[in-house]
Amino acid sequence: MRIALLGGTGDIGEGLALRWAYDTDHDVIVGSREADRAAAKADEYETELDSRGVDVDIAGLANDEAAARADVVVLAVPAYHLADTIEAVADEVDENTIFVSPAVGMKRDEDGFHYNRPGAGSVTELAAGAAPDDVPVVGAFHNLPAARLANLDADLGIDTVVVGDDEDAVDFVSELAGDIEGLRPVDGGPLANAAEIEAITPLLINVAKYNDGMHDLGVEFR
Amino acid sequence: MRIALLGGTGDIGEGLALRWAYDTDHDVIVGSREADRAAAKADEYETELDSRGVDVDIAGLANDEAAARADVVVLAVPAYHLADTIEAVADEVDENTIFVSPAVGMKRDEDGFHYNRPGAGSVTELAAGAAPDDVPVVGAFHNLPAARLANLDADLGIDTVVVGDDEDAVDFVSELAGDIEGLRPVDGGPLANAAEIEAITPLLINVAKYNDGMHDLGVEFR
Numbered sequence: 001m002r003i004a005l006l007g008g009t010g011d012i013g014e015g016l017a018l019r020w021a022y023d024t025d026h027d028v029i030v031g032s033r034e035a036d037r038a039a040a041k042a043d044e045y046e047t048e049l050d051s052r053g054v055d056v057d058i059a060g061l062a063n064d065e066a067a068a069r070a071d072v073v074v075l076a077v078p079a080y081h082l083a084d085t086i087e088a089v090a091d092e093v094d095e096n097t098i099f100v101s102p103a104v105g106m107k108r109d110e111d112g113f114h115y116n117r118p119g120a121g122s123v124t125e126l127a128a129g130a131a132p133d134d135v136p137v138v139g140a141f142h143n144l145p146a147a148r149l150a151n152l153d154a155d156l157g158i159d160t161v162v163v164g165d166d167e168d169a170v171d172f173v174s175e176l177a178g179d180i181e182g183l184r185p186v187d188g189g190p191l192a193n194a195a196e197i198e199a200i201t202p203l204l205i206n207v208a209k210y211n212d213g214m215h216d217l218g219v220e221f222r
Numbered sequence: 223m224r225i226a227l228l229g230g231t232g233d234i235g236e237g238l239a240l241r242w243a244y245d246t247d248h249d250v251i252v253g254s255r256e257a258d259r260a261a262a263k264a265d266e267y268e269t270e271l272d273s274r275g276v277d278v279d280i281a282g283l284a285n286d287e288a289a290a291r292a293d294v295v296v297l298a299v300p301a302y303h304l305a306d307t308i309e310a311v312a313d314e315v316d317e318n319t320i321f322v323s324p325a326v327g328m329k330r331d332e333d334g335f336h337y338n339r340p341g342a343g344s345v346t347e348l349a350a351g352a353a354p355d356d357v358p359v360v361g362a363f364h365n366l367p368a369a370r371l372a373n374l375d376a377d378l379g380i381d382t383v384v385v386g387d388d389e390d391a392v393d394f395v396s397e398l399a400g401d402i403e404g405l406r407p408v409d410g411g412p413l414a415n416a417a418e419i420e421a422i423t424p425l426l427i428n429v430a431k432y433n434d435g436m437h438d439l440g441v442e443f444r
Binding site: 001037043109112114115158184187190193196197199200202204206207209211217218219220222 | 285294332334335336380383409411418419421424428429436441442
């Protein structure tokens with residue numbers, strides 16, 4: 001499988017790129033608005049993996065070229081860049097591509113972080129609204145601890161809730177999630193259920209802020 | 223410590239009453255709008271505990287009498303009964319009482335359950351707005367699996383996020399939470415952070431709906 005991580009130079013993109021390259025045989029493609037930056041990051045990931053005895057090629061390309069080559073396109077960009085990122089790659093994808101949306105909108109005040117729910121209902125639904133009609137959108141990887149994900153020495157032992165209206169696409173992305181060691185995919189139902197998943201991310205940041213010894217948190221349902 | 227569970231005949235109230243009576247030396251008082259029903263439920267809980275070798279007195283009283291006797295008043299009622307429950311007991315409480323709000327507002331459609339965020343920002347803040355000014359309100363116990371809580375044979379191994387603007391009250395309620403075996407209190411910061419905690423409850427119901435073998439779920443931050 002070929003997985004493109006648009007915004008693959010950012011923190012969640014880095015973690016997913018490293019984990020898929022380390023734990024699986026999937027081809028990982030790093031996308032960025034600037035091809036040079038994507039290529040530099042891809043080299044950095046290759047070096048990190050090489051130091052662990054894993055010899056893989058990771059491509060680094062402009063977002064549109066990365067999307068054109070991929071079966072699964074992870075939109076690992078901030079919520080406010082989601083619509084223009086999708087627009088920039090829309091001509092390169094078709095009904096055989098799956099978009100995956102991990103983005104969460106947040107706002108911050110003196111008390112902590114808060115979920116900034118968009119008018120579409122959730123950021124995942126905003127992505128679905130912006131995507132070409134024939135490209136299924138799946139929400140996943142919303143609540144992952146970025147630094148822990150990118151640290152291949154760190155155990156995960158956490159869940160990710162996967163939502164979508166196209167069951168085949170949900171199954172597909174759930175398998176990709178489950179391919180990462182220590183990450184358990186959990187079915188959250190249709191896209192309409194995404195908001196409550198996204199809202200966990202600011203909560204995890206607040207819990208880390210107010211509790212000594214708790215940081216870079218994920219969540220397990222049990 | 224004397225803990226009154228208003229709505230203590232309902233599912234979360236039952237679980238908390240049984241756990242505190244079983245795991246601790248705190249005095250548990252069951253409150254209900256009807257004193258008879260409270261007394262019947264209190265008897266039922268005593269019988270359950272007696273069958274496990276625990277001999278305790280659990281009082282069953284009308285909500286106002288229950289609140290009058292308690293140091294901590296848990297408002298274990300549905301969100302739409304919160305304001306009138308507080309009003310009914312407001313004359314019986316003072317600055318030495320702590321209100322605890324575990325209620326969550328939800329709505330349901332064909333996709334699943336969704337968080338029904340009130341205009342106050344959260345149900346916990348709605349409780350704070352309705353409470354007498356001198357009575358601190360703490361949010362806690364929002365995401366507990368009711369049936370598992372009420373089954374004293376079941377292990378918990380889950381977290382509850384505690385929020386409030388009065389730090390002493392938060393510490394107090396956190397201790398009461400930690401007194402329940404297998405329940406870990408986690409500090410969520412001020413009341414303004416309650417919405418993201420409350421939103422987990424409909425998500426837990428959705429996860430149970432869409433995943434075989436997952437039911438009556440709680441959450442652990444890790």
